[in-house]
Amino acid sequence: MTNSQAYLGWILLALAIGLELSATILLKVSDGFSRLWPSVMMFVCYAASFTFLNFAVKYMPLAVAYAIWSGVGITLIGVVGHYFFGERLRLTSMVWIGFILIGIIGLKWSDS
Known part of the structure; x- marks a missing residue:
């Protein structure tokens, strides 16, 4: 795989x-599907997210x-x-989110 292909994989993953x-923000804004447009856009964003994730796994x-x-996603939605x-974001929650991030970094390093 070339560097440009790996770069494309990261761009697709970021998207x-x-x-x-x-989509997760819209999930909250949809207020239990009681608001039409946030609900519709939530489904559109989740579908697009899975589509870009599908394309990203061609490169990683x-x-x-x-x-x-x-x-x-977990980290950003917590923030x-x-x-x-x-x-409320408790200190213990932030610690466990930190462990998630450490695991992600370790997984990426082990892939390199």
């Missing part, structure tokens, strides 16, 4: 993560791509929930 984050191992997609939705 998948951004769309997954958007599935385990690495999925771990990064889910772990970064968004805290700062934009006023959700």
